[in-house]
Amino acid sequence: MSHPSHQLLFAMSILAAAALLAAPASAQTAAYPTKPVRIVVGFSAGGPTDVVARAFADFASRSLGQPFVVDNKPGANTILAAEAVASAPADGYTLLVGATNHAMIPALYSARVKFDAVRSFAPICTVAVSPTVLVVGPAMQTPTLAAFLQQVKAKPGQRTYATPGTGSSGHFASEQFTRLTGTTMNHIPYKGAAQAVTDLVGGQVDSSFATLGSVLPQVQSGKLTALAVASPQRSALLPKVPTFEEAGVKGYSADAWYGLLAPAGTPPAIVAALEKAAQAFAQAPATVDKLRGLGMDARSVCGTSFGTQLQREVQSYSRIARELDLKTE
Structure with a gap:
């Protein structure tokens, strides 16, 4: 008569062991963030990248329950800010809000930078574009x-x-x-x-x-x-103005993006949490309204798609810089 109860006890012990094994990973995911998160911006306060960063910081602070604090680090055409994030611990507590010019760093400054604009970062999401x-x-x-x-x-x-x-x-x-x-x-x-x-x-x-x-x-x-x-679709701010594609110039796109990056090696669970927050931010009606006032559209391209876009832009800008023989000090 005790046989079924032995089976039940055995099954329960297996489930308990599995739960214990899973606990650290889920606890780690649920715990982030447990302290303030620093968002580094390579421009002075008040510019478009800074405004986007502060809007995201405010949203993330409320949605993730810890302060997200913007740290303006202007200088050397955003190299100082990118360098600070690339060399930071990959724990999700130091992030970069960058813009299109991040992809131009290798084209203009490859001899002086100590990081790789693509491989030194984990791409989270773009959150806005300015066509x-x-x-x-x-x-x-x-x-x-x-x-x-x-x-x-x-x-x-x-x-x-x-x-x-x-x-x-x-x-x-x-x-x-x-x-x-x-x-x-x-x-x-x-x-x-x-x-x-x-x-x-x-x-x-x-x-x-x-x-x-x-x-x-x-x-x-x-x-x-x-x-x-120069966007895939018309801007809501200029609905009567055609895209280059519509006007007869095929394949021309030159959106200026604003996006979130973390140091390479940031744990996938933390990247996923940040990606979710970035997507929610871009979809929030208050964000859409705020960005439109700045001549921007809210748009999120995340993860590997963002990484692929970044790589493609780096290659394109580097090729143009070589053809123009652009020199920087």
């Missing part, structure tokens, strides 16, 4: 991308485009466009986006491949004309 938009000012009154291309091809190397500086995301976006379309234009670099936009509005330069956030007020007021956005 690159081709805008023209009063010096080049072309209503469509087709008309713009017609004028550029009619005067090879004479039409000008403004950028925030040599080696900037705008510079790379412009060079990608000219290579894809077989055109040549004259690059006018500035020391920042504000002066470039001022001269574009004033008619000193013809065009600019700019992040949408940097030119949105001028487009909305009619001082600049947006011809196309």
